[in-house]
Structure formats: C-alpha cells, structure tokens
Amino acid sequence: MSTIRTTCPYCGVGCGVRVDRDGSIAGDLDHPANFGRLCSKGAALGESLALADRLLRPQIDGRMASWDEALDHIAARFTGTIAVHGPDAVALYVSGQFLTEDYYVANKLMKGFIGSGNIDTNSRLCMASSVAGHIRAFGEDIVPGCYDDIDQADLVVLVGSNAAWCHPVLYQRLAAAKAARRVRAALAGCPFVAVSDCWPSDTTRFAPNRAAPRRAVRGTPAAARCSARDQWHTMTRTGRVPRLMTHVKEPLLDINPQDAARLGLGEGGLARVESRYGSVVLRVRLSSDQRCGEVFAPMHWTDQFSSAGPITGSSAARPTRSRANRS
Numbered sequence: 001m002s003t004i005r006t007t008c009p010y011c012g013v014g015c016g017v018r019v020d021r022d023g024s025i026a027g028d029l030d031h032p033a034n035f036g037r038l039c040s041k042g043a044a045l046g047e048s049l050a051l052a053d054r055l056l057r058p059q060i061d062g063r064m065a066s067w068d069e070a071l072d073h074i075a076a077r078f079t080g081t082i083a084v085h086g087p088d089a090v091a092l093y094v095s096g097q098f099l100t101e102d103y104y105v106a107n108k109l110m111k112g113f114i115g116s117g118n119i120d121t122n123s124r125l126c127m128a129s130s131v132a133g134h135i136r137a138f139g140e141d142i143v144p145g146c147y148d149d150i151d152q153a154d155l156v157v158l159v160g161s162n163a164a165w166c167h168p169v170l171y172q173r174l175a176a177a178k179a180a181r182r183v184r185a186a187l188a189g190c191p192f193v194a195v196s197d198c199w200p201s202d203t204t205r206f207a208p209n210r211a212a213p214r215r216a217v218r219g220t221p222a223a224a225r226c227s228a229r230d231q232w233h234t235m236t237r238t239g240r241v242p243r244l245m246t247h248v249k250e251p252l253l254d255i256n257p258q259d260a261a262r263l264g265l266g267e268g269g270l271a272r273v274e275s276r277y278g279s280v281v282l283r284v285r286l287s288s289d290q291r292c293g294e295v296f297a298p299m300h301w302t303d304q305f306s307s308a309g310p311i312t313g314s315s316a317a318r319p320t321r322s323r324a325n326r327s
Contacts, residue, residue, distance in 0.1 A: 002020065002021050003018050003019065003020050003021070004018070004019045005017070005018055005019075005028055005031075006018075006019060007099060008038070008041075008042040008045065009045075009097040010041050010042060010097075011166070011167060012123075013033055013034065013167055013169050013170050014033045015027065015028075015031065015033050015034035015037070015038060015039075015042055015169055016028030016030070016031020016032075016033060016034055017038070017042065017045065019045075019046075023046045024046065025038070025042070025043060025044075025045050025046045026038075027042070027043075032147065032148075033147060033169075034169045037169045037172055037173075038169065039168040039169055040168075040243075040244055041244065042169075044241050044243055044244050047241045047243065047244075048241050048244075058070035060073055078090055078114070082114065087114050087115040087116040088116050088118060090114065090116065090118065091110075091116070091118035091119065091120075092106060092109070092110050092118065092119040092120075093119075093120055093121070093122070094106050094119065094120070094121040094122070095121070095122060096121060096122035096123035096126060098121070098123075103121070106119060107119060147170070147173065150170075150173055150174055150177050151173075151177045151180075153177070156174060250283060251280075251282055251283075251297060251298045252282060252283055252284070252285040252297070252298075253271050253273060253282035253283065253284050253285065253295055253296070253297050254285050254287045254289075254290045254295060254296040254297070255271075255284060255285070255286065255287070255290055255295045255296075256286075256287065256288065256290045256291065256292045256293075256294075257286045257287075257288060258292055259292055259293065259295075260284065260286055265284050266284065266286075267284060267285065267286045268283060268284060268285075269283070269284045270282070270283060270284070271283075271284050273295070273297060280297070282297055
C-alpha cells in the first residue's frame with residue numbers, strides 16, 4: 001500500500017491524515033472531520049514523529065528487549081501481583097492519543113479479563129470539567145451534536161474559547177459555514193457567532209457579537225500583581241521541530257502598556273514573573289488587548305526555551321533590575 005490513511009493524534013478534532021510511503025503528510029480530502037485541512041502541528045507530524053531519540057524498541061532495566069520478552073515480562077508481573085493481592089492491585093493509565101477501538105480493547109482487558117475497574121485515561125482527566133458541564137446541562141457525558149451541525153447552525157456560542165488558535169481546523173469550518181450562509185438573503189441579518197467571556201483574539205475578531213463580562217477574581221494593578229493566563233502546549237515533541245518554532249521564537253510576557261509604564265517596563269525589555277512555584281524571566285511585549293492588572297505568558301516552555309519552568313497561579317511582574325518579592 002503506497003498511502004496509509006490514519007488520524008492525527010493531537011487534539012480531539014480527529015483530522016484525517018494521509019501518509020505516503022516516503023513519509024510525506026497530507027490532509028485526507030475524504031475525511032468528514034477536516035476534509036483535507038491540517039493545522040501546523042498536524043502538517044508537521046512527520047517531523048515530530050521521526051525524532052532521532054524516539055524509542056523504537058522495548059527496554060527492560062535499560063537494556064533492549066524483544067517485543068515477546070517485554071510482553072511476557074509485563075504479563076508475568078501482572079499475573080504475580082493479582083495472584084497475591086487481587087485484581088484491584090493493578091491499574092491502567094491509558095494515553096489520550098488512543099482511538100475509539102483502542103479504548104475498547106484496553107477496557108475489555110482491564111474490566112472484562114482482569115476484573116477491575118482501575119482504568120483511566122489522560123483524555124478523561126483532561127476533560128473532567130467538560131464532563132461535569134455536559135452532565136449538568138444535558139444529563140449525560142456526551143457531546144450533543146456533530147460537525148455537520150456547524151454547517152447548518154444559525155447561531156454558535158463559544159464560551160471562553162479561542163478556536164482560531166486551539167482548534168484551527170474546526171475554526172476554518174466555522175468561518176467557511178459563516179461565509180456560505182451569508183449569501184442567503186433570509187439570514188443576512190442573523191448573527192452567526194457570539195463569543196462570551198473570551199480574551200481578545202482571532203476568534204473574537206471573527207465574531208460580529210461579543211459579550212465579555214469581567215472576571216470576578218482579578219489582580220490589583222496598584223500592587224503590581226497580576227493573574228497569569230496559561231496557554232497549554234507541552235511541546236514535548238513539537239517543541240523540537242524547527243518549523244513549528246519559527247512563529248514565536250521565545251516565550252513573551254504580554255502586558256498592558258499602562259501596567260508596563262507603572263512598573264517601568266518597556267517593549268522588548270526583560271521582566272521577572274514569580275509565583276510560589278518558581279520564577280521565569282521573559283521578554284516584554286506591550287499589548288493593548290491585554291487587560292490592565294493581568295499578564296499573559298505561554299505555559300510549558302521548558303528550560304530548553306526559557307530560563308525556568310512553567311508559570312502558574314497568582315504572579316508578580318517586576319523589572320529584572322528590581323528585587324522581586326515571592327508570593
């Protein structure tokens with residue numbers, strides 16, 4: 001077979017991908033999720049999955065082993081543990097990159113064969129808040145719709161979502177549906193997208209109507225304290241793909257010009273951001289889109305790209321020449 005049809009393993013949109021024998025990647029034009037569209041991460045799958053240090057064979061205690069030896073070792077340890085302590089003494093924590101069929105097999109193994117309910121997945125833990133919201137709103141943990149609904153909807157409400165950045169393929173489908181429906185005279189005056197409680201972004205600029213209530217918990221600008229927003233991007237694989245790192249070459253600290261003036265910070269200068277978890281020095285980027293009293297810094301830039309670890313919680317932004325107070 002010269003071309004393999006598969007699914008992108010990153011976000012939950014589930015874009016179809018075509019992989020040629022030479023390793024080249026392209027979107028699957030026939031796939032109902034993306035119809036050939038791919039975001040930058042999906043388009044770079046070949047580069048992120050072909051890393052020189054990727055583990056291609058099993059290891060036991062640091063030495064290479066065959067698949068048969070490794071699987072026999074795992075089965076023996078499971079069998080021995082269950083024989084002594086019972087089935088609830090073992091558990092599976094499953095990848096969030098599994099497909100539906102993979103989840104089925106893993107659950108059959110743990111619940112049907114081993115006889116324990118100790119199985120959980122990164123995908124469920126990551127979506128815990130969404131699960132709670134779905135149960136409260138609709139009575140069960142299921143998405144009440146499908147992508148085809150986007151093409152037919154008169155109104156789409158995005159709550160706290162920047163789909164243009166986080167799910168660009170789905171966002172493009174929204175934009176295409178909006179453009180297509182504008183030709184219908186009966187719907188010419190109908191708002192298509194309303195964005196609620198969302199930071200200024202490409203998504204909010206796309207929406208004709210936007211409701212943005214101010215958040216209840218905020219920092220105090222007079223005390224030069226700020227709330228740090230998080231951009232979730234682990235970069236464990238994509239961070240090492242040069243093509244994906246050319247958009248923003250380093251993590252930047254977005255700050256409102258008024259706050260910057262009060263703190264003595266200038267465009268391109270350096271600021272130290274601290275919390276009880278650690279500190280990091282970032283280059284300043286002035287942005288009128290950034291709310292006063294709050295700063296934005298991307299999360300999960302490792303020390304390969306920045307001077308320290310992630311920024312979380314309530315943080316203080318200070319010029320690097322000042323002595324910073326820990327919170």
